[in-house]
Amino acid sequence: MTNPLIGKDSFQEADIVGITTPITKHNYLVKRASELPRVIKEAFFIARTGRPGPVVIDIAKDVFTTVLDYEYPQKVKLRGYKGDFTGDEGQIRDVVEALGEAKRPVFFIGGGVTLSNQTEVMREIVKNTGIPVVSSLMGLGCIPAKQEGFLGMVGMHGSYAANMAVQKSDLLIGIGVRFDDRVTGKIDAFAPNAKVVHFEVDKAEINKNVFSHYPVIGDLRWSLPIFNEQLQGSGEDYLDRFAKWHKQVVDMDRECPFSYKTNDKVIMPQQLIDTVSGMVDENTIVVTDVGQHQMWAAQFFNSRNPRQFITSGGLGTMGYGLPAALGAKLGCPDKRVVLFTGDGSVMMNCQEMSTAADNNIDIKVVLLHNRVLGMVTQWQRMFYGKRYSQTLLGGKTDYVKLAQAMGMEACRIEKPQELKASLEKALNVKGPMLIDVMLPANEDVLPMVAPGAQLDNMVLGGAEA
Amino acid sequence: MKKYILAVLVDNKPGVLTHVSGLISRRAFNIESISAGYTEDEDVTRINIEVSVEDDRELEQVVNQLGKLIDVIKIVNLGLVDSIVRELVLLKVRATKGSLADIRNIVDIFRGNIVDVSPENVVIELTGSQSKINAICEMLEDFEIIEIARTGAIALSRGPIPIKNM
Numbered sequence: 001m002t003n004p005l006i007g008k009d010s011f012q013e014a015d016i017v018g019i020t021t022p023i024t025k026h027n028y029l030v031k032r033a034s035e036l037p038r039v040i041k042e043a044f045f046i047a048r049t050g051r052p053g054p055v056v057i058d059i060a061k062d063v064f065t066t067v068l069d070y071e072y073p074q075k076v077k078l079r080g081y082k083g084d085f086t087g088d089e090g091q092i093r094d095v096v097e098a099l100g101e102a103k104r105p106v107f108f109i110g111g112g113v114t115l116s117n118q119t120e121v122m123r124e125i126v127k128n129t130g131i132p133v134v135s136s137l138m139g140l141g142c143i144p145a146k147q148e149g150f151l152g153m154v155g156m157h158g159s160y161a162a163n164m165a166v167q168k169s170d171l172l173i174g175i176g177v178r179f180d181d182r183v184t185g186k187i188d189a190f191a192p193n194a195k196v197v198h199f200e201v202d203k204a205e206i207n208k209n210v211f212s213h214y215p216v217i218g219d220l221r222w223s224l225p226i227f228n229e230q231l232q233g234s235g236e237d238y239l240d241r242f243a244k245w246h247k248q249v250v251d252m253d254r255e256c257p258f259s260y261k262t263n264d265k266v267i268m269p270q271q272l273i274d275t276v277s278g279m280v281d282e283n284t285i286v287v288t289d290v291g292q293h294q295m296w297a298a299q300f301f302n303s304r305n306p307r308q309f310i311t312s313g314g315l316g317t318m319g320y321g322l323p324a325a326l327g328a329k330l331g332c333p334d335k336r337v338v339l340f341t342g343d344g345s346v347m348m349n350c351q352e353m354s355t356a357a358d359n360n361i362d363i364k365v366v367l368l369h370n371r372v373l374g375m376v377t378q379w380q381r382m383f384y385g386k387r388y389s390q391t392l393l394g395g396k397t398d399y400v401k402l403a404q405a406m407g408m409e410a411c412r413i414e415k416p417q418e419l420k421a422s423l424e425k426a427l428n429v430k431g432p433m434l435i436d437v438m439l440p441a442n443e444d445v446l447p448m449v450a451p452g453a454q455l456d457n458m459v460l461g462g463a464e465a
Numbered sequence: 466m467k468k469y470i471l472a473v474l475v476d477n478k479p480g481v482l483t484h485v486s487g488l489i490s491r492r493a494f495n496i497e498s499i500s501a502g503y504t505e506d507e508d509v510t511r512i513n514i515e516v517s518v519e520d521d522r523e524l525e526q527v528v529n530q531l532g533k534l535i536d537v538i539k540i541v542n543l544g545l546v547d548s549i550v551r552e553l554v555l556l557k558v559r560a561t562k563g564s565l566a567d568i569r570n571i572v573d574i575f576r577g578n579i580v581d582v583s584p585e586n587v588v589i590e591l592t593g594s595q596s597k598i599n600a601i602c603e604m605l606e607d608f609e610i611i612e613i614a615r616t617g618a619i620a621l622s623r624g625p626i627p628i629k630n631m
Contacts, residue, residue, distance in 0.1 A: 017480055021487040026535040029480060046535055079476065079508075080538040204529035207522055 002062040003031055016058040025053030033066035038073055045076045049083035050219070051202040052115060085201050087218030089226060095173070095197050095214050096230045099238075102171035104245045105131045106194075108154065108183075111138030111313065112176015112201065114306040116220040122175070125228050126150075129238035132249045134162040136177050138313045141303040149246055151253050155183035156449050157295045161253035163447075163455040166191050173197040176220055179209040180314055181451075189454035199223050258299045259462035266440045267416045269293065269368050273300040275419055276338060276366060279427060284336045285310060285328045287363075289321030289345030292374035295445040297340045308335075319348025325363045326356060337363045338427070343393060344373040350402065356432040357407030364427055365403070365434040370441045371395035378444050382459075383451075403434035410434040466517040468497060469524060469544030470620045472628050473512040474504070476536040484534050485512060494518075494527050498552075498617025509538065509629075513619040541628040543620040550620040554598045555580075556589040559609035568608055575601045586611060 001013050017029045026046050028039045036059070043055040076083075099105060113122050119142050126133055126143060133143050134154040143150040151162035166172060172194040177183070179198075184190040190210060198205070198212035199220060206215045216223050231238070260270035273296050286301050287310040288294040294311060303309045310328055312320040325339035346367060356363055373391040380388050403410035409429055413422045413436070426435045446461025475481045482501065489496055497515040504511045518524045528540050543550075560568055560582070568587060572579055577591035591601055595618060602610065622628060 018483060018487075021483055022491050026484075027480070078535065081535045202533070204526065204533050206529075207525060211522075 003060045020056045024056050027056040030059045033063045033068045041073045085219035086222045091216045092227050104169045105171040106165050106169040107133040108174045109139040110136040110177030113142050118220045118224045119306045121224045130242045130246045140309045141306045144304045145302045157445050160256035165249045167456040169194045175199040178205045185449045186454040269296050269439050270300050277302045287325040287339045289341040290316045290318045291342045292445050293340050293342045293368040318345040322349045322352040326361050329361050329363050339365045343369045353406035367436045370439045372441045399436045408432045412436040414438045471514045472541045474539040475510050477508050477510045481536045500617045515618045546622050548620045548622045551592050552618045553592045553616045555614045557612040558605050560587045571604050
């Protein structure tokens with residue numbers, strides 16, 4: 001809008017500041033060109049520091065055609081926002097002390113560890129202490145998935161060992177997490193025997209969902225290295241101290257890993273993820289959409305590095321996958337990018353196939369095609385008397401033709417016998433490619449903790465069920 | 466439910482009220498009243514928010530979430546420090562020749578002022594605690610209250626220290 005038209009319900013006018021307020025860290029409406037340099041400087045500062053988040057700048061149209069004496073400010077002056085997030089070292093000492101008393105500690109790591117680039121420090125702490133690690137969806141890749149003592153994802157679709165370890169633990173050390181309801185299940189019964197430690201940059205997350213006995217408020221860039229130093233300086237032999245507990249959870253993990261049954265008639269979704277996982281190198285970036293396929297990817301893809309499992313976590317926005325995969329490939333052109341998506345999710349942004357084709361952005365789209373909005377049908381099957389309202393997709397859409405029409409290569413895989421060879425071939429095609437893999441419609445993501453149930457109350461599944 | 470008055474210092478910039486009110490609504494905080502005005506510093510606006518909370522944890526959430534807003538400079542819970550709380554009310558009350566003297570008596574007892582008179586009504590101005598305002602409203606109901614405008618509570622701490630230095 002040009003300035004005089006703002007607020008007049010003018011053609012294509014929308015209140016961008018109002019619309020984006022609930023979904024951004026901060027936003028601006030710039031009406032005068034003289035404000036623009038300061039606003040741009042502030043916006044990038046706010047977006048990058050503290051708990052990072054998007055900042056929207058809405059610029060009046062006439063600002064673009066204004067001439068001004070340009071001077072980019074060197075410093076940011078914000079009275080209500082500092083951006084430096086060092087805290088109180090005493091809080092970290094309290095955690096080390098609490099660890100001295102603990103018998104069954106568990107690290108619960110999340111996206112904050114990745115966002116603050118503290119993976120190496122985290123890995124060192126885990127290596128030196130032998131404390132078992134569980135992860136939120138956003139923390140995957142921080143600790144290599146197959147490392148002993150890493151129990152995988154915790155929560156609604158978490159592993160048996162991860163959920164049991166949390167419930168049995170006496171000191172739960174949350175690092176860069178926000179205790180989402182998909183992790184905690186029934187809050188009152190979450191980690192019932194544990195004192196909770198919370199390393200967190202955002203003060204408002206402390207005590208929001210789970211009460212923390214030992215909060216450590218500050219950027220992990222500040223707190224984790226100090227924590228590491230203090231652990232090393234404590235003189236404790238943590239490896240020895242927690243050896244029995246470590247063995248106990250590793251045994252649980254071995255007894256009841258994520259697993260699945262295969263047959264010779266249909267390809268199982270878990271089998272598909274597992275097969276792709278075995279074919280690609282460790283630097284491959286995996287992107288997912290949202291739904292059952294996302295959970296299977298989280299459970300069965302062997303994530304070995306941070307920033308290589310790109311997914312829409314807390315918000316869970318279907319349609320995220322295709323554009324995110326394009327972005328990942330443009331950001332890391334030397335890495336292979338594989339998108340796992342579903343026939344529900346992919347349609348939310350399927351026009352981006354054109355973008356991939358037109359710009360020759362080399363992504364491999366693995367379509368887990370089950371002709372249903374799978375996660376919703378799973379809930380309808382388990383909790384709503386199999387009333388599949390608005391979730392059966394009909395299956396008329398030909399995704400191979402759709403991709404080809406958009407200018408991408410595409411193929412279809414239907415038989416388990418051809419899975420490996422066809423995948424191998426398709427993944428090695430140069431340029432963007434869609435692989436339409438036909439799957440059964442009624443497979444559930446398991447284990448599952450029913451919404452509102454406690455974490456150790458899991459419906460198990462897999463090979464033994 | 467417990468009530469507290471939060472004094473919130475914010476940047477005097479456009480969009481700040483959108484950010485504050487948007488946060489209150491999307492976090493489903495219970496607000497009894499909210500008022501805003503200029504301060505001794507021209508770059509700073511003071512927003513006075515009266516909140517109702519179930520427990521200390523909810524109160525902590527309100528304060529921390531508001532504190533996260535970029536435009537919020539400082540929040541002090543004046544319900545937790547010794548402070549003076551006032552609210553201003555304007556009351557339009559039906560008044561006839563016969564009833565005017567009675568109304569004036571009540572207004573005097575409550576130390577309010579009659580600030581406008583017309584043949585059919587008076588306008589009364591009163592400041593005080595909310596219970597005092599509620600009490601006068603009750604007394605004047607017999608004469609028919611035509612309209613009420615209340616500012617919501619504002620507060621200052623006792624002693625020389627302003628909240629920006631607390």
